[in-house]
Amino acid sequence: MLRKTVTESFGATIEGLKASHLTETVVERSKRMILDTLGVGLLGTNTSVFKKILQYSKVYNARKASTVWGNSNISLLPQYAAFVNGVAVHSMDFDDTWYPATHPSGAVLPAVLALAEVLPQQSKPSGMDLLLAFNVGIEVQGRLMRFSKEASNIPKRFHPPAVVGTMGSAAATSKLLHMGSAQCREVLAIAASYSGAPMANAATQTKPLHIGNAARRGLEASYLALLGLEGNKNILDMKSGFGAFYTDYTPDMLAGLDSYRWVLEDQDVAIKRFPAHLGMHWVADAATALRMKLLEKNLPLVKIKKVVLKVPDARYVNRPFPASEHEARHSFQFNACTALVDGSISEESFSDLNLHRQEIRDLLQKVLIENPHDNHSNFDTMYCEVGVEMHTGETITERCNTFYGHWREPLSQYDLLKKFKANASTVLSMEAVQGIIDTVANLEKVTDCTVLSSYLQVKEKPI
Incomplete structure (x- = not known):
């Protein structure tokens, strides 16, 4: 059939893609994404934002429904x-990041896993069905x-997972439901x-809701379409349709x-190797390398007169004195100073105790931000240079062009498993942890993905 519109081509592609279209590279990369997303989501169930959202969602408790990750006594309606599982994934900003900029997995995996659990027993999806639906959701986001060229840059108006993530969840769940084009x-x-969702809620407890809502709303869209709800047939073709989110939308x-x-x-x-905005990983690697130079020269941090960070002009991650863990995860300054003081950044770096350390606060007072014209606000081309000027007048700098974990320098399988x-x-027993690892590793052979x-x-079990 001749496809006359972009929207028609998307509908036909979602329906038509088969497991045989999946390549070895796509399967292996998506399995790494699935494993990492489950891990950061499980860790995220320990956070206060997850607990608040779960408390709200308990009003939708149901006996035969879908799993809340890390809980054995709560099940909810699939949406x-x-x-709540989508919120858990993004609660610490520890989930994967793509280019152009978005967090692709957290909007899709919670939706397809929740949906799979409530499908009739005789039509439970296989592991390959799950892989296909997941990749369809990732693919729609990427396309x-x-x-938009604007989408290639670090966002300024809309948080991308709340825009394309919802569409990805919708595509993935419609694929799992075997819908026609x-x-x-x-x-x-x-x-x-x-x-x-507006970028103004970045670095707050509300930001993780963007991923949770994307997962939920995409699944709801599939349910509503099953009931016959209709929308604009050319939604992807129109500037007033999906083009409303981008000033240079060219489908x-x-x-x-x-x-x-x-x-x-x-x-x-x-x-990611630690739970923070992606841009922080450049500054962390540069600052860690700089710290090594200071140690080699036997130069103590108290002798630093000035710290200069040469980073892209991305205002929502320019936070000189973060007041909360969420702001700290979005602060070039805090992450640079933490790496200089500790030599690394971890989950514990964003605790209240570490956030308000006097040593960090003193160093933050010395930080200056510069935005070189050649340092574009773009996760593919940006760099970070950290320089210190000592009271002796000596200047030392380090630059990171590609951090470990970036798509140009992916985490090894060993480090992914370690994370x-x-x-x-x-959250889980080691038996369950190993069960997930083995299941994801052999997902294409699993007969029931649930x-x-x-x-x-x-x-x-409590000790």
Whole structure:
């Protein structure tokens, strides 16, 4: 059938993509994303923001419903399980980041896992079904972001996961529900009216809701389309449709399935080593290397007169004196000073105790920000240079062009597993942790993907 519009091409692609279209690269990269997302989500169930959202969502408790990760005594309607688990994934800003900028996995994985649990027993999705639906959700996000050059830069107006993430959740869940192309178009139209969240809520407890809402609303869009709700048939073609989120939106038809190439095939994701905004990883690596130079020269930090950070002009991560853990995760200054003082950054770096250390506060007073014209606000091309001027007049600098964990320098499988085990074991038994690792590693061979949810429910017995 001739595809006359961009929206029609998306609907046809969502329906038409099969497991046979998945390449080895896409399968392996997406399994790493799934494992990492489960780990950061499990860790996130320990946070205060998750506990607040779970308390709210308990009004939607249901006996035969979907798993709340890390809990064995609570189950929720699938859209609310997707909501709270999505919040957990982004509660510490520890989830994966793509280019153009978004957090792709957290909006999709909670939705497809929650949906899979409530499908009839005779039609439970296999692991390969899960991989396909997950990758369809990731793919739709990638394609939509590439319709705008503005989307390539660190965002200023809308938080991208709340925009494209909702569409990805909608596409993934419609795929898992085996919808036809016409219904898939309706799902995307409905989801577009659920999309969008302002960047002003970055560095607050509300920011994780952007991921949770994307997961939930995409699933709701699929449910509503099943009931016959209709939207604009050309939602992806119009400036007043999905184009409302981007000033330079230029959509294009998707390629035919015979020669289809996934975005994930060409563009890997960044997997973070510590829980903070992606830009912080450049500054951390540069500051850590600079600290080594100071130690080699036997120069104490108290002898620093000035710290200069040469970073992109991204105002929402320019926070000279962060007052909360969420602001600290979005502060070039705090992360640079923490790396200079401690030589590394970890989950504990953002605790109240460490946030208000006098040593950090004293060093923050000495930090200056510079925005070089060649340092673009773009996760693919940006760099960070950290320089210190000593009271002796000596100046020492270090620069990071690509941090470890960036898509150009991916985490090794060993370090990915190490991160997952550290995160998941805060909530689960080691038996459950290993069960998830083994299941994800062999996901394409699993006959019922909801076995993952059974592991996610197991809690560590109190000592």
